[in-house]
Amino acid sequence: MKKLQAGIIGFGTVGTGVYKVLQSHKEIEIKKIAVKNINKKRNIENIDTSLLTDNAFDIVNNPDIDVVIEVAGGVNPAFELLTTAINNGKHIVTANKELLAKRGNELFQLAKEKNVIILYEAAVAGGIPIIMPIKTILCANKISKIAAILNGTTNYILTKMHEQNLSYETALKQAQELGYAETDPTGDVEGFDAAYKIAVLSTISFNKKVSIDKIYREGITKITAHDIKAAEDLGYRIKLIALGQVLDDGSIDVRVHPMLVAKKHLLAKVNNATNSIMLKGYPVGELVLTGPGAGAEPTASSVVGDLLVLASELETSDKPLPQSICHHTEIANQIDIGDTYNEYYIAINASNNPGVIGLIGTVCGNNNINISTIMQKGINEDNTAEIVVITELSKESDVQNALKDLLKSEKIKNIDNLLRVMN
Amino acid sequence: MKKLQAGIIGFGTVGTGVYKVLQSHKEIEIKKIAVKNINKKRNIENIDTSLLTDNAFDIVNNPDIDVVIEVAGGVNPAFELLTTAINNGKHIVTANKELLAKRGNELFQLAKEKNVIILYEAAVAGGIPIIMPIKTILCANKISKIAAILNGTTNYILTKMHEQNLSYETALKQAQELGYAETDPTGDVEGFDAAYKIAVLSTISFNKKVSIDKIYREGITKITAHDIKAAEDLGYRIKLIALGQVLDDGSIDVRVHPMLVAKKHLLAKVNNATNSIMLKGYPVGELVLTGPGAGAEPTASSVVGDLLVLASELETSDKPLPQSICHHTEIANQIDIGDTYNEYYIAINASNNPGVIGLIGTVCGNNNINISTIMQKGINEDNTAEIVVITELSKESDVQNALKDLLKSEKIKNIDNLLRVMN
Numbered sequence: 001m002k003k004l005q006a007g008i009i010g011f012g013t014v015g016t017g018v019y020k021v022l023q024s025h026k027e028i029e030i031k032k033i034a035v036k037n038i039n040k041k042r043n044i045e046n047i048d049t050s051l052l053t054d055n056a057f058d059i060v061n062n063p064d065i066d067v068v069i070e071v072a073g074g075v076n077p078a079f080e081l082l083t084t085a086i087n088n089g090k091h092i093v094t095a096n097k098e099l100l101a102k103r104g105n106e107l108f109q110l111a112k113e114k115n116v117i118i119l120y121e122a123a124v125a126g127g128i129p130i131i132m133p134i135k136t137i138l139c140a141n142k143i144s145k146i147a148a149i150l151n152g153t154t155n156y157i158l159t160k161m162h163e164q165n166l167s168y169e170t171a172l173k174q175a176q177e178l179g180y181a182e183t184d185p186t187g188d189v190e191g192f193d194a195a196y197k198i199a200v201l202s203t204i205s206f207n208k209k210v211s212i213d214k215i216y217r218e219g220i221t222k223i224t225a226h227d228i229k230a231a232e233d234l235g236y237r238i239k240l241i242a243l244g245q246v247l248d249d250g251s252i253d254v255r256v257h258p259m260l261v262a263k264k265h266l267l268a269k270v271n272n273a274t275n276s277i278m279l280k281g282y283p284v285g286e287l288v289l290t291g292p293g294a295g296a297e298p299t300a301s302s303v304v305g306d307l308l309v310l311a312s313e314l315e316t317s318d319k320p321l322p323q324s325i326c327h328h329t330e331i332a333n334q335i336d337i338g339d340t341y342n343e344y345y346i347a348i349n350a351s352n353n354p355g356v357i358g359l360i361g362t363v364c365g366n367n368n369i370n371i372s373t374i375m376q377k378g379i380n381e382d383n384t385a386e387i388v389v390i391t392e393l394s395k396e397s398d399v400q401n402a403l404k405d406l407l408k409s410e411k412i413k414n415i416d417n418l419l420r421v422m423n
Numbered sequence: 424m425k426k427l428q429a430g431i432i433g434f435g436t437v438g439t440g441v442y443k444v445l446q447s448h449k450e451i452e453i454k455k456i457a458v459k460n461i462n463k464k465r466n467i468e469n470i471d472t473s474l475l476t477d478n479a480f481d482i483v484n485n486p487d488i489d490v491v492i493e494v495a496g497g498v499n500p501a502f503e504l505l506t507t508a509i510n511n512g513k514h515i516v517t518a519n520k521e522l523l524a525k526r527g528n529e530l531f532q533l534a535k536e537k538n539v540i541i542l543y544e545a546a547v548a549g550g551i552p553i554i555m556p557i558k559t560i561l562c563a564n565k566i567s568k569i570a571a572i573l574n575g576t577t578n579y580i581l582t583k584m585h586e587q588n589l590s591y592e593t594a595l596k597q598a599q600e601l602g603y604a605e606t607d608p609t610g611d612v613e614g615f616d617a618a619y620k621i622a623v624l625s626t627i628s629f630n631k632k633v634s635i636d637k638i639y640r641e642g643i644t645k646i647t648a649h650d651i652k653a654a655e656d657l658g659y660r661i662k663l664i665a666l667g668q669v670l671d672d673g674s675i676d677v678r679v680h681p682m683l684v685a686k687k688h689l690l691a692k693v694n695n696a697t698n699s700i701m702l703k704g705y706p707v708g709e710l711v712l713t714g715p716g717a718g719a720e721p722t723a724s725s726v727v728g729d730l731l732v733l734a735s736e737l738e739t740s741d742k743p744l745p746q747s748i749c750h751h752t753e754i755a756n757q758i759d760i761g762d763t764y765n766e767y768y769i770a771i772n773a774s775n776n777p778g779v780i781g782l783i784g785t786v787c788g789n790n791n792i793n794i795s796t797i798m799q800k801g802i803n804e805d806n807t808a809e810i811v812v813i814t815e816l817s818k819e820s821d822v823q824n825a826l827k828d829l830l831k832s833e834k835i836k837n838i839d840n841l842l843r844v845m846n
Contacts, residue, residue: 021563021706121560127707132560133552137544140444140727266713269692283444283720283727284550290689290711297706304563304706317740 004311007032007059009081010072011052014095014122016044017296018069018303025304027311032059034072060085067310069303070094071122079103086110086118091314093306095122095299101196101212104203117313119306124197125150125275127298128291132309134204134279141281143205145245147422150197152273152293153188154220154240156180158258159271161228162237168223180273190219191256194242202244202254205279208332210244210254216337218257227347227417230377230388234345236260237268241422252332253340260345260421266290267422338397343372343421346389346399348406349414352379356411360389363409367402369394384413390421427734430455430482432504433495434475437518437545439467440719441492441726448727450734455482457495483508490733492726493517494545502526509533509541514737516729518545518722524619524635527626540736542729547620548573548698550721551714555732557627557702564704566628568668570845573620575696575716576611577643577663579603581681582694584651585660591646603696613642614679617665625667625677628702631755633667633677639760641680650770650840653800653811657768659683660691664845675755676763683768683844689713690845761820766795766844769812769822771829772837775802779834783812786832790825792817807836813844 006028008015015033022028034056038049053059060068060081068085070078070092078099082092086107094100100107100123111118121131125148134143149155153175160171172189175181187193195217202210220240231238241259246252261268266288270276275293280286292298350356357374364371370392377386391399399418406412429451431438438456445451457479461472476482483491483504491508493501493515501522505515509530517523523530523546534541544554548571557566572578576598583594595612598604610616618640625633643663654661664682669675684691689711693699698716703709715721773779780797787794793815800809814822822841829835 017706025563128710129552129556129560133556136559136732137552137555137725137728139731140448140724266689266692269689281724283440284724285715285718285721287551287712287714290713292708295708298708301563301704301707302560305560308562309559 004028004066004307004314005031005064006067006069006307007034007062007065008069008071009034009056009059009078010070011035011042012071013296014071014299014303016042017300018071019044019047021297021300021304025308028304028307031065032062034059056081057084060090061088065090067091067093067307069307070096071303072096073098075099075102079107082107083110086114086116089114089116091116091310092118093303093310094118094120095303096120097123097193097196097200101199104200105209117310119310120200121306122299122302124201125277126291126293126295127301128275128277128289128293129302130201130277130289131204132305138281138284141284143279143281145280146198146201146205146243146277147267148198148201148242148277149239149267149270149275150242150277150293151188151191151194151240152275153181153185154194155270155275156273157189158220158223158238158240161223161225162232165225165228167225168221189221191217191240194240194256198242198244198254198256201242201277202252202332205244206246206252206332208252208330210252210332211334214254214334216255216257220258222417223258224417226377226386227419230347231260231345234260234373234375234388234390235263236421237263238419239267239270241267247335250333251335253335254332255337255340258419260419262423265422338400340396341393342396343393343423344389344391344399345417345419345421346391346403347416348387348389348412349384349416350387351411351413352383352385353411356385356387359409359411360387360406363402363405364389364391367398367405369398369402386416427451427489427730427737428454428487429490429492429730430457430485430488431492431494432457432479432482432501433493434458434465435494436719437494437722437726439465440723441494442467442470444720444723444727448731451727451730454488455485457482479504480507483513484511488513490514490516490730492730493519494726495519496521498522498525502530505530506533509537509539512537512539514539514733515541516726516733517541517543518726519543520546520616520619520623524622527623528632540733542733543623544729545722545725547624548700548712549714549716549718550724551698551700551712551716552725553624553700553712554627555728561704561707564707566702566704568703569621569624569628569666569700570690571621571624571665571700572662572690572693572698573665573700573716574611574614574617574663575698576604576608577614577617578693578698579696580612581643581646581661581663584646584648585655588648588651590648591644612644614640614663617663617679621665621667621677621679624665624700625675625755628667629669629675629755631675631753633675633755634757637677637757639678639680643681645840646681647840649800649809650768650842653770654683654768657683657796657811657813658686659844660686661842662690662693664690670758673756674758676758677755678760678763681842683842685846688845761823763819764816765819766816766846767812767814767822768840768842768844769814769826770839771810771812771835772807772839773810774834774836775806775808776834779808779810782832782834783810783829786825786828787812787814790821790828792821792825809839
């Protein structure tokens with residue numbers, strides 16, 4: 001097999017994981033590693049410090065290097081570094097979902113012009129094989145739907161809320177103490193990370209460029225212990241779901257938000273930091289791929305897998321793999337959240353009054369919403385009642401109108417939450 | 424993309440599925456289809472009857488054909504047909520697990536000599552992407568264990584036994600009526616089909632030739648409604664598990680038998696005809712891939728996926744893919760079932776006598792077996808008791824000795840079942 005000379009940009013958890021795994025794969029030789037601080041003490045044995053540089057341009061401009069492994073993350077300076085590398089004829093293996101979601105199309109266009117390959121298995125769902133399978137063995141399929149748990153941090157937090165009846169705040173704090181959540185958890189808990197990943201995954205699944213700016217995104221910060229309890233009672237688990245689907249008219253519905261997932265659904269059974277991807281296509285039917293979505297070792301499995309495939313391909317051919325050409329000229333027609341159809345969970349705080357159920361029923365009916373379940377979940381000390389409604393399939397804009405109408409009544413004190421439901 | 428000329432051998436469920444799916448993939452042109460009976464009425468529209476032949480050698484000797492799609496099954500005449508095809512320089516896409524398990528090594532050796540590619544994604548787990556991922560994106564991994572549900576028929580039967588408290592005989596009959604089981608169900612219910620598949624999967628996972636003759640195989644025909652009930656009560660589901668694992672000394676343990684799988688395990692949640700593969704490797708950790716294991720369309724997804732990858736590869740190179748070279752020179756050192764270690768479920772019919780529990784405990788202890796649970800499950804009309812034992816990790820030969828010792832006592836009427844346990 002052709003021996004590839006590689007440079008690593010970024011030497012945090014993933015970068016050191018890749019370095020360690022490459023010690024037993026001598027087809028790939030590490031020539032240079034770009035770090036933020038050369039003098040930092042590192043938890044890695046026998047690292048040759050002469051490999052380290054604090055200038056990543058030493059890598060992307062190095063004529064000896066065939067492939068750049070970018071595991072630093074973020075758009076800047078990664079975009080400039082990778083465009084320089086591509087212009088210099090280097091292949092790219094990256095785990096950078098944010099960069100791919102925001103500027104992937106420019107990178108893939110440039111890679112096509114320069115006849116180099118960009119591989120990025122590690123950018124979505126860590127160690128789970130999904131990008132390469134979609135581009136190779138599943139390529140006979142017309143993929144119509146992806147529903148996935150793509151963020152381990154939020155899945156961990158939601159699992160603990162379910163299992164230990166914790167509030168969101170307490171579960172987040174525990175996740176931070178255990179290293180599952182960062183000090184600033186925004187990227188995870190507000191759904192940005194999952195949105196980048198579903199943007200990348202939807203683009204290759206539907207063969208149309210999905211714009212990150214048009215993805216509806218809602219995090220898990222408003223989920224309460226009350227919602228968790230109600231979901232359990234109704235036979236659901238709350239999960240942060242990244243969804244992408246092709247509608248009958250060819251438009252594309254891509255979004256990230258929490259959902260009540262029926263307990264019998266395989267996605268409801270995926271706990272802690274594990275990721276899972278449900279994919280529906282023709283002719284394959286429904287697949288569910290589950291595994292570790294983050295961490296040094298699983299991510300290194302995907303990065304090194306990409307490197308070994310690259311080495312193997314370059315052994316037999318100098319031309320890039322057709323599978324690696326990811327420039328999608330067609331732009332997806334992404335629909336607005338208001339135009340989506342869902343079943344809904346609505347948590348309502350209302351005055352404890354027999355007319356309230358009738359009011360909710362009437363307002364829903366006036367807005368074309370059929371109710372499938374309505375439950376009073378208890379009386380509060382202030383003599384208000386907690387009411388939970390599950391609707392049949394309804395249009396989001398109708399539901400939003402119904403909530404506005406409900407709040408016009410003095411009997412309705414608050415809409416505590418609105419979540420979508422997956423059966 | 425290079426247009427490939429293909430011939431199909433076998434035009435049953437899978438063959439017609441492949442034909443239909445290829446109608447929308449014009450990179451592959453069907454030149455010839457070998458059938459058993461040309462005049463048979465077929466449930467397929469607009470088939471060009473001039474494509475049909477009842478002589479499969481018309482395909483393997485046809486100079487216009489680049490790739491032979493073999494979906495007929497069985498060792499003969501498939502082996503002769505495919506060796507002829509390979510000798511004629513044709514690539515092979517096959518779904519034939521029995522052929523690969525029994526004579527794969529000869530085929531791969533010949534393919535290597537003749538510089539052609541054999542792809543066989545459809546041979547294991549139907550539409551689930553597993554063969555190509557192991558050979559490509561997961562190739563950085565040292566795979567140490569596979570535990571899988573690889574036979575849809577038996578999983579369907581066991582699911583119905585659990586859900587509807589059916590006997591094996593009744594569940595089998597229903598499965599036959601619904602087309603999930605064949606009139607002669609032996610290949611499925613005795614574990615032959617699963618054994619072929621785990622032989623293929625273990626060989627590529629562990630990079631050593633696994634011999635089908637050395638795979639311990641036990642089917643589901645002895646599972647009773649009593650076992651199902653006891654398993655449920657203890658928190659398990661009974662599944663036919665195909666297992667392959669590398670032991671610390673490098674020897675390989677490959678077998679197929681029913682197991683009590685803890686309900687929290689993802690494999691316990693895979694129901695009906697669905698297949699699922701749990702794979703453990705370093706660095707990836709644990710993956711679970713779930714999906715349709717059979718049927719015309721899922722199988723066609725894998726066959727046509729192989730064909731499109733082949734077409735794409737031949738576009739950029741005339742040399743075969745390194746990933747497709749599956750000739751394993753090293754022979755796996757497969758251990759005997761007697762040398763394996765497992766937790767066990769033992770169902771015992773004994774006289775209803777207070778000394779019985781003590782007897783069982785003593786005999787187990789004398790044979791190095793620690794009991795973790797012992798339960799009396801009820802008294803029969805003949806004043807015998809049904810006793811269920813769950814052991815800690817024990818050596819199979821010790822357990823077999825203990826069962827012999829137990830049967831020496833008049834108090835023990837029968838060993839109703841011995842099953843292994845997966846927690």
